[in-house]
Amino acid sequence: MSDLKYTEEHEWLRLEQDGSVTVGITDYAQEQLGDVVYVELPPAGSTVSAGDEAAVVESVKAAGEVKSPISGEIIAVNEKLSDEPELVNSQPTEDGWFFKIKPDSTEELESLMSEPDYNEFLDTLN
Amino acid sequence: MCATTTRAEPASLQHTALYSLHQSLDAKIVPFTGYALPVQYSEGIKAEHLHTRTHAGLFDVSHMGQISIQGEAVEKSFEALVTGDLTALQDYQQRYTLLTNPEGGIIDDLMVTKMPDGLFVVVNAACKDGDYQHIKKVLGKDYQVELLNERALLALQGPDASAVLAGHNSDIAQLAFMNAGRFQIDGIECIINRCGYTGEDGFEISVNNSDAEGLAKLLLEHDEVKPVGLGARDSLRLEAGLCLYGHDIDETTTPIEANLRWAVAMKYRNESAEANFPGADKILHQAKEGTEKLLVGLKPEGKMPIREGSLVLNQKNVEIGHVTSGGFGPSIGGPVALGYVSSEYAAVGTELHVEIRNRSHTMRVADLPFVLHQYYKP
Numbered sequence: 001m002s003d004l005k006y007t008e009e010h011e012w013l014r015l016e017q018d019g020s021v022t023v024g025i026t027d028y029a030q031e032q033l034g035d036v037v038y039v040e041l042p043p044a045g046s047t048v049s050a051g052d053e054a055a056v057v058e059s060v061k062a063a064g065e066v067k068s069p070i071s072g073e074i075i076a077v078n079e080k081l082s083d084e085p086e087l088v089n090s091q092p093t094e095d096g097w098f099f100k101i102k103p104d105s106t107e108e109l110e111s112l113m114s115e116p117d118y119n120e121f122l123d124t125l126n
Numbered sequence: 127m128c129a130t131t132t133r134a135e136p137a138s139l140q141h142t143a144l145y146s147l148h149q150s151l152d153a154k155i156v157p158f159t160g161y162a163l164p165v166q167y168s169e170g171i172k173a174e175h176l177h178t179r180t181h182a183g184l185f186d187v188s189h190m191g192q193i194s195i196q197g198e199a200v201e202k203s204f205e206a207l208v209t210g211d212l213t214a215l216q217d218y219q220q221r222y223t224l225l226t227n228p229e230g231g232i233i234d235d236l237m238v239t240k241m242p243d244g245l246f247v248v249v250n251a252a253c254k255d256g257d258y259q260h261i262k263k264v265l266g267k268d269y270q271v272e273l274l275n276e277r278a279l280l281a282l283q284g285p286d287a288s289a290v291l292a293g294h295n296s297d298i299a300q301l302a303f304m305n306a307g308r309f310q311i312d313g314i315e316c317i318i319n320r321c322g323y324t325g326e327d328g329f330e331i332s333v334n335n336s337d338a339e340g341l342a343k344l345l346l347e348h349d350e351v352k353p354v355g356l357g358a359r360d361s362l363r364l365e366a367g368l369c370l371y372g373h374d375i376d377e378t379t380t381p382i383e384a385n386l387r388w389a390v391a392m393k394y395r396n397e398s399a400e401a402n403f404p405g406a407d408k409i410l411h412q413a414k415e416g417t418e419k420l421l422v423g424l425k426p427e428g429k430m431p432i433r434e435g436s437l438v439l440n441q442k443n444v445e446i447g448h449v450t451s452g453g454f455g456p457s458i459g460g461p462v463a464l465g466y467v468s469s470e471y472a473a474v475g476t477e478l479h480v481e482i483r484n485r486s487h488t489m490r491v492a493d494l495p496f497v498l499h500q501y502y503k504p
Contacts, residue, residue: 034166034357035172037461038430038461040430040483058431059171060357060361060454061165061171061357063431082429
């Protein structure tokens with residue numbers, strides 16, 4: 001999955017063919033959180049700025065917030081997560097995605113980490 | 127995304143006798159009351175929780191304090207420090223009781239077992255040094271009070287626990303809830319109490335540190351037994367409606383406020399014996415007249431866990447209490463919580479609210495426990 005971009009906050013982003021950007025949390029993040037039991041997603045149609053709190057993810061033992069890594073309009077959220085929050089654990093970068101953004105510009109994406117950069121970043125955390 | 131667990135482990139943390147076993151079992155180790163302890167193993171909190179409710183979970187609770195108290199009529203002397211009836215205990219009977227302060231607050235909650243040669247007491251990890259000093263000071267020179275740091279404590283909890291232990295020594299399965307004995311498990315000397323902190327049938331097993339790993343491995347050889355960490359220990363006790371010291375009870379909450387009336391001896395409540403434990407006047411007055419606040423079960427609607435510290439609001443959005451423990455109950459399949467509310471809101475079914483991230487969430491006062499206790503009482 002070399003087309004993913006990563007943030008230091010452990011989110012991944014994927015630029016889709018239609019120009020939208022899908023956002024979720026990384027395998028490392030879900031591993032740290034443990035069993036996810038609840039995900040609160042932003043209303044579709046809302047606009048977010050980079051750094052705004054866009055979603056909340058709660059596990060059995062902890063709560064974490066997901067900040068929008070880029071600015072834009074939320075055009076879709078993963079409705080499946082309300083009934084199956086465990087998808088965040090089992091398929092963090094596939095069916096466990098959080099929301100899709102129509103970005104104000106794709107420039108913000110360019111400053112984010114590639115997969116090898118992110119893996120290197122993870123190594124510094126241990 | 128801010129994950130809240132830490133990986134780095136301060137060098138000053140103490141290890142229990144099972145530390146290397148935890149590592150070999152791929153535990154996620156976290157700091158807890160000064161110890162490096164497993165919060166979970168590879169299967170995760172939910173799986174470990176459900177396994178304990180359906181089979182048996184093995185917990186390392188060696189961080190807890192084990193205290194031996196010996197001396198002339200020790201149960202009578204120690205009774206003056208706690209809310210419970212200790213003089214009524216027969217040998218090898220166990221009681222849950224509370225150390226109180228003069229204001230009626232709870233210094234610690236503890237398990238006391240009457241042994242033929244004295245009392246065997248298990249106290250909370252964070253309180254153990256304070257409890258030890260307090261007990262030693264109050265009882266004075268005539269009593270030998272000893273913190274048994276050379277002993278480990280394992281808990282085997284769940285519906286299969288009894289059969290697993292019976293496979294090694296059939297006498298163990300004969301114990302009733304809140305009874306104890308000295309037993310051998312494949313040659314290992316153990317003090318075993320039939321009790322626990324999960325709401326399930328189960329046992330707490332005290333052994334010498336040098337025997338702890340051998341015993342744990344022996345028990346883990348059973349297919350029914352899996353290691354369970356502190357994460358599931360917390361979700362299990364919360365579903366069972368059991369208080370966690372430092373959260374649901376502390377020096378500012380009284381036994382009556384904490385819904386622990388049953389832990390205050392009947393002989394004091396019906397005035398057939400004089401109560402001289404610290405704070406007795408206040409506690410017994412509250413037992414009769416009621417309290418301004420009460421600890422209750424809270425069942426949030428929906429799926430979102432309501433965490434400790436959340437303010438509880440009435441229908442008019444006036445603050446009437448706060449959540450002291452809250453999380454997700456895997457057996458319930460939803461969030462569960464404990465909290466203090468003004469007594470007028472303590473009736474089961476009362477609708478209350480919390481506001482989290484600018485959204486109001488409804489919850490109702492619920493009957494405790496959330497999951498029925500399965501204690502063995504033949």
